Amino acid sequence: MGRESLGSCKACGGMGAALLSDPDRIERILRTLVKGVSKPVTCKIRILPSLDTIRLVQRVERTGVAAIAVHGRRKEERPQHPVHCDVIKAVAEAVSITVIANGGSQDCIKVHSDIEAFRAATGASSVMLARAAMWNPSIFRRDGPLPLEQVIGEYIRYMSLSQLSATNHTFNTKYCLCQRLREKLESPPGKKLHSAQSHREICEAFDSVVYYKETTAMLEARSAAEARRHHTDDQFEDTDVTTMTVRFDRRDYPPQITPKMFLLEWSQSEQLPQPVYETMSRFDLRKDRLTANSVYFIIKYKDLWTDFFVPR
Numbered sequence: 632m633g634r635e636s637l638g639s640c641k642a643c644g645g646m647g648a649a650l651l652s653d654p655d656r657i658e659r660i661l662r663t664l665v666k667g668v669s670k671p672v673t674c675k676i677r678i679l680p681s682l683d684t685i686r687l688v689q690r691v692e693r694t695g696v697a698a699i700a701v702h703g704r705r706k707e708e709r710p711q712h713p714v715h716c717d718v719i720k721a722v723a724e725a726v727s728i729t730v731i732a733n734g735g736s737q738d739c740i741k742v743h744s745d746i747e748a749f750r751a752a753t754g755a756s757s758v759m760l761a762r763a764a765m766w767n768p769s770i771f772r773r774d775g776p777l778p779l780e781q782v783i784g785e786y787i788r789y790m791s792l793s794q795l796s797a798t799n800h801t802f803n804t805k806y807c808l809c810q811r812l813r814e815k816l817e818s819p820p821g822k823k824l825h826s827a828q829s830h831r832e833i834c835e836a837f838d839s840v841v842y843y844k845e846t847t848a849m850l851e852a853r854s855a856a857e858a859r860r861h862h863t864d865d866q867f868e869d870t871d872v873t874t875m876t877v878r879f880d881r882r883d884y885p886p887q888i889t890p891k892m893f894l895l896e897w898s899q900s901e902q903l904p905q906p907v908y909e910t911m912s913r914f915d916l917r918k919d920r921l922t923a924n925s926v927y928f929i930i931k932y933k934d935l936w937t938d939f940f941v942p943r
Contacts, residue, residue, distance in 0.1 A: 648677050648706040649706075651676065651677060651679060651687070651706060654686075654687055654690055657674075657687070657690070657691065658690055658691070658693075658694055661674060661691060661694035661695075661696055662694045662695070665694055665695040665696060671696075671697035671698070672695070672696045672697060673696055673697055673698040673699065673700065673731075674691060674696055674699055674700070675699070675700035675701075675702065675731075675733065675759075676688070676691070676699065676700070676701060676702070677701075677702045677704055677705060677706050677708075678701065678702070678703060678704065678705055678715055678718045678719075678722075679705070680705070684701075684718055684721070684722060685721060685722065685725045688701070688722050688725060688726055689725060689726060692726045692727070692728050696728065697728065697729065698728055698729035698730070698731060698756075699722075699726070699728060699729070699730055699731070700730075700731035700732075700733050700759050701718075701719045701722050701730060701731070701732060701733060701755075702733045702734045703715040703716060703718055703719045703732065703733070703734040703735070703753070704734050710736075710737050710762070711737075713738055714734040714735050714738050714739065716732075716735075716739075716749075716752045716753045719732050719734075719753035719754070719755060720752070720753050720754040720755075723753060723754035723755050723756075724754060729756045729757070730753075730754075730755045730756055731755060731756065731757050731758065731759045732749060732750060732753040732755035732757070732758050732759070733758070733759040733760075733761070735749040735758070735760075735763075736760060736761060736762035736763035736764075736766075737762065737763075739752070740758075740760065740763045740770070741763075742770070742775055742776060743770060743771060743772060743773050743774075743775065743776075746758050746760070746770075762810075765807065765810045765811070766810060766811055766813065767779060767782055767811065768782065768786075769782055779811060779812075779815075782811065783808065783811055783812075783837060784837065784839070786807070786808070786811075787804075787808075787833065787834060787837055787839050787842075788839070788842055790804045790830070791830065791834065791839070791842060791843055791846045792846055792850075801827075801828075801829055801830050801833070804830065804833060805824065805827060805833060808824055808833065809821075809824065809825070812824065820836045820837055823835065823836035824836045824837075830843070831843055891906075894906055
């Protein structure tokens with residue numbers, strides 16, 4: 632789901648920028664948060680017409696928040712509309728809490744020195760970047776941004792390790808790369824990226840298959856060594872338990888079919904009770920365990936594990 636769709640959903644639900652039309656509710660939410668949590672509370676708003684923005688931020692300040700970020704566009708304005716630095720500056724002059732300027736990625740900020748220029752133009756304490764940092768994270772280099780090709784190459788190598796070790800989803804990587812390519816999405820690598828459905832295909836789009844294979848081999852060797860260690864441990868811990876290392880790759884299953892669904896169908900066919908699930912956070916290998924009195928399953932998704940018993 633794209634940012635525009637997410638924004639529409641939040642607006643329909645009375646969240647996000649839709650709250651700007653209900654300052655009483657904003658104040659209640661912020662006062663509740665400030666009173667209920669021990670960490671500093673901050674908020675982010677878009678600007679309103681005329682002096683309404685000043686009146687709103689002054690009410691926000693009285694709630695006790697530590698800082699306020701101001702996106703210098705109105706609710707109905709999009710990135711192609713110019714950012715209103717003058718309104719952010721008026722906000723900074725009207726309150727004593729920290730003001731964070733936002734919205735300058737397309738209009739004002741192209742290199743590192745532009746960040747300070749945007750801060751000075753708005754009179755803010757600091758600057759919040761979203762799109763400029765997403766397009767090229769090296770925007771924060773004082774010596775100037777790195778070539779996009781180099782940034783993408785380093786990003787893919789980093790994501791290869793996290794993706795293959797199950798800490799990052801393929802489509803997160805794909806989304807971030809699409810944001811970096813922008814107008815180059817119609818290039819040959821961009822078209823390959825657009826159709827990619829796996830991390831290997833993403834690497835193929837940018838000629839990084841060798842690194843993908845090396846990373847895969849390294850992680851498989853590490854996993855095998857860990858499996859041998861755990862197998863040895865299990866032999867001492869549970870002599871009546873058979874342990875088998877399994878792998879769940881979503882692409883190996885038809886649409887809408889998961890291991891849980893297979894288990895549910897099996898339980899029904901064997902006239903057994905429906906499985907009961909318990910989710911925990913663990914760092915371990917994925918295992919299926921067969922005991923004398925029940926079938927014990929553990930399924931891992933990223934760093935979350937789900938285990939459950941099926942009574943015989």
